[in-house]
Amino acid sequence: MIPVPRPHKTSPLILLLVALLGIIGGYIYYTQIGASGEDLVQAAPGANDSSFLRFKTLKLDFSLLDTAPFSNLKTYGDIPIQSSVGTRDDIFNP
Numbered sequence: 001m002i003p004v005p006r007p008h009k010t011s012p013l014i015l016l017l018v019a020l021l022g023i024i025g026g027y028i029y030y031t032q033i034g035a036s037g038e039d040l041v042q043a044a045p046g047a048n049d050s051s052f053l054r055f056k057t058l059k060l061d062f063s064l065l066d067t068a069p070f071s072n073l074k075t076y077g078d079i080p081i082q083s084s085v086g087t088r089d090d091i092f093n094p
Contacts, residue, residue, distance in 0.1 A: 046052065064070070
């Protein structure tokens, strides 16, 4: 018969040391992120480009929606939509 090695039991002390090292390492990493003085979020490339500055003063003309074809549109049906026989209150419930 071939002897099969038994799995070793992990000591709770090793588990605690690994967890403690992870917490300490995470804290050090977290506190060092902004330590260099650099911004974490940098401006998008081209944000200061003059071609984008024209959008700063862009005005939209919505008077087109006040014309006859749009003002004569009618709403059909119930608003808000009422539940009927074929609908369910909870779509995720079987």
